[in-house]
Amino acid sequence: MWIFLSDAFLSVVADKHDPSGPRLLVRARREGDIEHVFPDAEVDTTPAADYRFRAWLPRERVAAVLTQQVENLAYTNFKSSIRDHAYHEAAMGAWSVMHRYQGQQAA
DSSP states (O other), X not given: OXXXXXXXXXXXXXXXXXXXXXXXXXXXXXXXXXXXXXTTOOOEEOTTSSSSEXXXXXXXXXXXXXXXXXXXXXXXXXXXXXXXXXXXXXXXHHHHHHHHHHHHSOO
C-alpha cells in the first residue's frame, strides 16, 4: 500500500513470512518520514534496498495511526497541502502518471 501524506510518503506491506500476521513492514524513501508518522518506530537504514528506511510495526498501530490521519484530514486539495518543494514535485510526478493512466481507460 502506498500512502501519500502531506508530509510523508510510506509503503506498507505484509510480512512475507506471515502475510496475515500481527506486524507490517513500513518503508520510506526519505529519511525521517517513518519517524514523523510513527515517532516511536525503530527505523533501520538499508542503503542498497529499494526502500532505504524500514520499520516493523504492529498492524494495529499502523491501522490506528492511519485512521487518525483520516479523522484529522482538513485540506480540500492534497497537492496544495504539501509544503516541501521536492516532495511536492515527486507527488506531482505520481499524480501525472496516474492522470495519464486515467485517460487511457475506456470511458
